[in-house]
Amino acid sequence: MKHFSILTLFLIVSTRVALAQETGGEWCAHNKAERFKKASSNARIAYPGDQSIDVKYHFLNLKITPETKTINGIVRTYFTANQNLNAVFFDLKSSFKVDSVVRNSKKLAFTQGNNKLNITLDKALAKDELANVTIYYVGVPPTSNFGSFEFGIHGAQKAPAIWSLSEPYGAPDWWPCKDDPSDKIDSSTVWITLPSFYTSVSNGRLVGTLKNLDNNTSTYQWKNKHPISHYLISIACSNYTLIQDLLEYKGDSIPIEHYIYPEVLTSNLQTTLAETKPLLAFFTDLFGSYPFHDEKYGHAMCNFGGGMEHQTVSSMGGFTESLIAHEMAHQWFGDKITCKTWSDIFVNEAFASYSEALYDEFKYGKARYQNTLNGHFNRAKTTKEPVYISDPTNENLIFNYALTYGKGAVVLHMLRGVLGDADFFNSLKAYQESEFAYKSATIDDFRNIAEKTSKKNLKYFFDEWIYGTSYPRFQYGWTSLSKTSLKLNISQQKLTTSPEFFKMPVELTLKLKNNTDTTVKVFVDKISSDFEISGLKAEVNSVVFDPNNLILKDVQEVGIITSNAENLPDVTIFPNPNAEILKIDLKGYPASYFEIRNSNGQLIKNFPSVQKEINIKDLSTGKYFLIIKSDSNQKSIPFIKN
Structure with missing residues (x-):
């Protein structure tokens, strides 16, 4: 974008x-x-953060200088030890200079490299023990059009604006953290100090605003008391107009x-x-x-x-x-x-x-x-x-x-x-x-x-x-077994990916000859499945597959015949596609009359007697089905009018 x-x-x-x-x-x-x-090329080196600690609380105190695009930051972090340990690390871009790390008023030894801040604790921690460290750092965040921490302008007056956008791996671009979305922080506090021109916004509630008269800056104090992932901690600062509602x-x-x-x-x-x-x-x-x-x-x-x-x-x-x-x-x-x-x-x-x-x-x-x-x-x-x-x-x-x-x-x-x-x-x-x-x-x-x-x-x-790919390509066909029952076949194209076919419940709307509809649901669990549906109040006129579009799919209606007529000969219609005259070769198939239906199952034409040729010049361009019927059999053959 x-x-x-x-x-x-x-x-x-x-x-x-x-x-x-x-x-x-x-x-x-x-x-x-x-x-x-x-972000991915750099931050991925550190992800998923130090798994030896469980972060409980972050306090970010950020003093930002827009002229030099510099952050002077103090971040105090409370955490518990997931195991006995004597060292921890936080994710922070190496472009920042860490001045000191303090625990219980004592300065700790630390090193920086590969976008990590490695800290040696003054005293070993036992599993589940609570501890805290305070990190003092300074530097300029990496910049780009869609950076994790950006300085920009807006409007004809070119008013300045500052914002963060850390998802997925960008939080270490501007503050030291454990770069792991699974470790929800119990609560957080963010203080933002900028020239008084800025209104500064962060997570939770604004609990205070300090006017620093000695340098004409303001400190906005935001407190979030709910668990939060590190990448959701944010700031946004500019000359905003505030619209409030409740x-x-x-x-x-x-x-x-x-x-x-x-x-x-x-x-x-x-x-x-x-x-x-x-x-x-x-x-x-x-x-x-x-x-x-x-x-x-x-x-x-x-x-x-x-x-x-x-x-x-x-x-x-x-x-x-x-x-x-x-x-x-x-x-x-x-x-x-x-x-x-x-x-x-x-x-x-x-x-x-x-x-x-x-x-x-x-x-x-x-x-x-x-x-x-x-x-x-x-x-x-x-x-x-x-x-x-x-x-x-x-x-x-x-x-x-x-x-x-x-x-x-x-x-x-x-x-x-x-x-x-x-x-x-x-x-x-x-x-x-x-x-x-x-x-x-x-x-x-x-x-x-x-x-x-x-x-x-x-x-x-x-x-x-979720774990598979592709989607099903269904074919279905049907025929009336009697005036109150139906035979249905649903098959799928075998895929070369996983899964080879899809198991799914499928809804079908049966449009009956008494001008009523009934909807049934079948569960498809094979690459080809046969179903018999009985107890209908009238003979079926057409079948609509997945009428409410509940399945990602391709679907095609094809003809089938009743099981007691499996050995009857095939029927050929040609040319297909066709623009004018559709020729029919029944090859001995017992037929009494023909119908033409559109792809929605609506009756377009019927022919009370068997014919060898059908004029389709007046049909609109599209897909149709020639329905060949006899007293006990039915065959549906698709064709294209071009």
Whole structure:
């Protein structure tokens, strides 16, 4: 994704509120992919951090000098020992100079190298013992268009702005930390000192603002009291206009705070920002209470396209309804419960992407929801990798929009179809209320919660759609056995990837000759499966495969005959494709009359007697089926009118 200029940003904010709903996920994906490209080559050396410690608390005290782009930082970290140890390390770019490391008023020995700060403790720690160190450091963060810590300008007045964006490996670009998303920090404090021109924003609640009259600076003191992953700790600083609101909902009073560049604060933008309240209420109903209701939810503008779900305050490069929905949903999926590894990014991004579609369904109806999903369906078919990221060092995979966001959302849509609405949404709430609340989780952790909630075995589904690749190519055919029963065959093309074929429940709508419909569900667990459906109230006119589009698939209707007529000869129609005259060679097949139906099963023409040629000049271009019927047999043969 390209780096938007401020003029472009203004146009986006002002005019793009009604964009296609996948925009939120696209912006998120492209922005993070760019971040990853920058960060992975260096930060990956340190990841996943020092596994010998469990971080409990971080206090970041940052004095930033915009003129020299320098951070003078003090970071105090409390941690417990996971084993007996006498040394620890923190991830910090070697471009920073560490002045000293202090524990209990004593300076500790340390070395820097390979983007690590190695510290020798003055006293060995026993397993589970609590300790703290304070690190004093200074330096200039690495810079680029989509850096982890950036200095920029905005508006005609070229007002300065400073922001951070650490996902996935960028936190060590500006502060010493344990670079591991699975180690949730119990709480955090961030103090930011800058010239008084700046309003400085971070996670949690603003507990104080100090005016430093001796040097005309201000120190904003932010306190977050909920568990947080290191990459979600953030700052955003500029001459913001603050828009405040309050959502009173289901016993919670949730402060809403928008920190906006003053030049883009139009009436249109305020209308878009107002969508924050109904979105918070909707996701509260769907997922459970807003996880940080005693602190805030809001946005802080930054100079990048897209958004980043920093805990309690999403950093935003622009605003659309779908982007607000996407980043807000992350507060549950990504912030309250965080992916344990970057290979498990599905539990962050797929849920946020699918949440956009869920809000479409709620606000605009099923057709809008399906239109959003259709875009994801098309993208998902282009993917070649499993949703579980096979190589999290590959920037083309972890934040790949078609894979992580598109196919990820489709997988959740299909899971909803497998479970049914009640079990699906109950599973989402159960996951949020599980032992993983305010902790980290894997994809299999979510699967286990869904299985417990629904009392269904979902391993086959996750093996196919999360750890497998591709999608099924179905063929189906049917024939009436009697006026109240049907024979159905569903087969799949054998794939060269894993799995070779897909096990799935499949819905079919049977359109009956008494002008009524009935929907049945069968479970396909073989490469070719036969089913007999009886007890129908009338003879079947046509069969619609997966009428609610619950499965990522290709599908083709083909002809079959009843089992007692398996030895009857084939029928040939030619030329095929054809524009004018369709010739028919029955080859002895017993036939009484013909029908032509379109690809939706609708009757287009019928012929009360058998003919050798049929004029199709008046048919529109497209796919059709010639239905050859007798008293006991039926054959369906596809043809193309060109």
